Amino acid sequence: MSADDTGFETGFCTALRLHRAGCWAQALAIYDQLLGNPLLPPAQAALAYANRGAALRRLGRADEAVSSCIEALVRCPDMAEAFANLGAILQEADHPLAALDACRRAIALAPGLHAPYLAMAHAGQDCGDHSGALALLHRAAALAPAMPSVRYNLAEALLQHGLFEEGWQAYEARWQAPELALTKPACTKPEWTGPEWTGQDIAGKTLLVVEEQGFGDTLHFIRLIPLVKARGARRIVLHCRAPLVRLLAGMAGVDAVTAALPDPDAYDLWVPLLSLMQRLAVTPDRIPAAVPYLTPPPAAVRHWTGALPETEDLRVGLVWAGDPRLGHAAASRTDARRSLALAQLAPLLTVPGVSWVSLQKGPAAAQLDRPAVFDPMFGVTDFADTAAIVRQLDLVIGVDTAVVHLAGALGVPVWVLSRFSGCWRWLLDRDDSPWYPTLRLFRQQRPGDWAPVVARVREELLRAARLPRHDRGPARTR
Known part of the structure; x- marks a missing residue:
C-alpha cells in the first residue's frame, strides 16, 4: 500500500465516520479534499464521488448530488452504491420512475445491498404502491436488520398499514436514524442502570x-x-x-x-x-379517541372572547402551510409536499356565506393580503391562544400541520388537505380518522396536484355554508 493509498484510506474512513454520524457538511469537506488530488486512482475517486453525492443529498443539494453520482459512474460504471445513491436522490427530487430504474440497476449489480430497496420503497409509495413498498422495506430490514434508518422507515410503513405492534417496536429506532437528527433526552440518574419507563410497574412513582x-x-x-x-x-x-x-x-x-x-x-x-x-x-x-381531550385555559378564553368579527356566516379557520424547517433537508422536502401557497386556495375564499379566519403562523403568513380573511394571529403568543380562537370556529380547513391536530383535540370539525404520499398516521384508503372523530381527510389523487383537492373541498364547503346555523356542529356554541 502506497503512502497515497494510506492517506486516502485514513481520510475516507474519517469522512465515512462523520457521514454515518449525520455530520454531512464535515464529511463533504473531506470528500472534496480527497478529490482534489489529481493523482487519485479512478476506483478511489469513484468511491469518494459516490459518497459525496450521498452527503450532498442529505444537505438538500440534489442537483450537485446527482452530478457527483454520475462522476462516480463515469469512473466505475458498475458501482452499485452509486446507482443506489442516485436512486435515493431522484426519489427525493420527485422522479420516482427514474429512481426505480437506478435502484433496479443497483440491485442487479449487488443483490445484498439494502440501500436500493429502501429508495425503491419510497419511490413505490410516491407512486401509490404501499403494499409493494412494505415488502421492499421488509427486504431491506432482512439485509440490514441493525440499520436504524431501515428500521425507522419500516416502522412508518407498518404504522400506515395499521400494524401497530410491530410498527411501534420498530419506531424505537428513530433515535439512531441520522436523517431525523433526533436527540434522545439525557434523563438519567448515574446510580441507575435503567431509568426509562419501558412498561414496568409505576404504582406510586x-x-x-x-x-x-x-x-x-x-x-x-x-x-x-x-x-x-x-x-x-x-x-x-x-x-x-x-x-x-x-x-x-x-x-x-x-x-x-x-x-x-x-x-x-x-x-x-x-x-x-x-x-x-x-x-x-x-x-x-x-386508540383513545374521546374528544375533546384538550381545552383552552380560562384566561385565554376570556382574552379572545369577542375578538373575532361577529357574523351569521359559517366561521372557518384556515392554515395553508407548515414549518419549512429550512435547516433540515428531509423535513423541508416533506413540508414542500404538504404545504400550499394561499393563492392555491383562492377558490375557497369566494364561497358565499363563509367568514374566514387565518390560523397561519410563520413565513407563509406574509402571503395574507386578502381583506376577506380576518387575521388575529399577530396577537397569538402560544397554543393556548390559538386554542381559544379555534374553539370559536365552526370548521378548520388546513394542511397536515399542528393546527389540525389542535382542532381535532378540541373536538372542532377539521378538514385536512393531505398530500399523495400522506403521513403514516392517516393510515390508507380512508377519509376519516380513528384518532379524531371530527376530522375528515381530502387526499391528493396525484402527487403535487392540489387543484382537484381544493375543488372537492369547495363543493363540501358550499354545502356546509348552506346548512342552518344550528346544524353546523357544536364549536360555535362553546
Missing part, C-alpha cells in the same frame, strides 16, 4: 414524560397521558416547549408541566412521549 419531534406530534399523543396515570403513577410531569405549556397544563392526568428538564431527583422514571404507544400496547381498535 413519579413519571417524567418528555416531548419530542413536532408540535403536532405532542398534541396528537398527549391523549395517552390519562392511560399512563391509570397505571397507578403518583405524579406525571410533562416536559414540553414553552408554546405548549399553558395549554397542556390543563390536560387530564398531568400534574405539572415544565419547559425545562427537571432535576433528576424530581422523578423516578422517564419516557419519550411517542414511545407511550409501544409501552401501552395501543392497537388500532383501542
Whole structure:
C-alpha cells in the first residue's frame, strides 16, 4: 500500500465516520479534499464521488448530488452504491420512475445491498404502491436488520398499514436514524442502570414524560397521558416547549408541566412521549379517541372572547402551510409536499356565506393580503391562544400541520388537505380518522396536484355554508 493509498484510506474512513454520524457538511469537506488530488486512482475517486453525492443529498443539494453520482459512474460504471445513491436522490427530487430504474440497476449489480430497496420503497409509495413498498422495506430490514434508518422507515410503513405492534417496536429506532437528527433526552440518574419507563410497574412513582419531534406530534399523543396515570403513577410531569405549556397544563392526568428538564431527583422514571404507544400496547381498535381531550385555559378564553368579527356566516379557520424547517433537508422536502401557497386556495375564499379566519403562523403568513380573511394571529403568543380562537370556529380547513391536530383535540370539525404520499398516521384508503372523530381527510389523487383537492373541498364547503346555523356542529356554541 502506497503512502497515497494510506492517506486516502485514513481520510475516507474519517469522512465515512462523520457521514454515518449525520455530520454531512464535515464529511463533504473531506470528500472534496480527497478529490482534489489529481493523482487519485479512478476506483478511489469513484468511491469518494459516490459518497459525496450521498452527503450532498442529505444537505438538500440534489442537483450537485446527482452530478457527483454520475462522476462516480463515469469512473466505475458498475458501482452499485452509486446507482443506489442516485436512486435515493431522484426519489427525493420527485422522479420516482427514474429512481426505480437506478435502484433496479443497483440491485442487479449487488443483490445484498439494502440501500436500493429502501429508495425503491419510497419511490413505490410516491407512486401509490404501499403494499409493494412494505415488502421492499421488509427486504431491506432482512439485509440490514441493525440499520436504524431501515428500521425507522419500516416502522412508518407498518404504522400506515395499521400494524401497530410491530410498527411501534420498530419506531424505537428513530433515535439512531441520522436523517431525523433526533436527540434522545439525557434523563438519567448515574446510580441507575435503567431509568426509562419501558412498561414496568409505576404504582406510586413519579413519571417524567418528555416531548419530542413536532408540535403536532405532542398534541396528537398527549391523549395517552390519562392511560399512563391509570397505571397507578403518583405524579406525571410533562416536559414540553414553552408554546405548549399553558395549554397542556390543563390536560387530564398531568400534574405539572415544565419547559425545562427537571432535576433528576424530581422523578423516578422517564419516557419519550411517542414511545407511550409501544409501552401501552395501543392497537388500532383501542386508540383513545374521546374528544375533546384538550381545552383552552380560562384566561385565554376570556382574552379572545369577542375578538373575532361577529357574523351569521359559517366561521372557518384556515392554515395553508407548515414549518419549512429550512435547516433540515428531509423535513423541508416533506413540508414542500404538504404545504400550499394561499393563492392555491383562492377558490375557497369566494364561497358565499363563509367568514374566514387565518390560523397561519410563520413565513407563509406574509402571503395574507386578502381583506376577506380576518387575521388575529399577530396577537397569538402560544397554543393556548390559538386554542381559544379555534374553539370559536365552526370548521378548520388546513394542511397536515399542528393546527389540525389542535382542532381535532378540541373536538372542532377539521378538514385536512393531505398530500399523495400522506403521513403514516392517516393510515390508507380512508377519509376519516380513528384518532379524531371530527376530522375528515381530502387526499391528493396525484402527487403535487392540489387543484382537484381544493375543488372537492369547495363543493363540501358550499354545502356546509348552506346548512342552518344550528346544524353546523357544536364549536360555535362553546
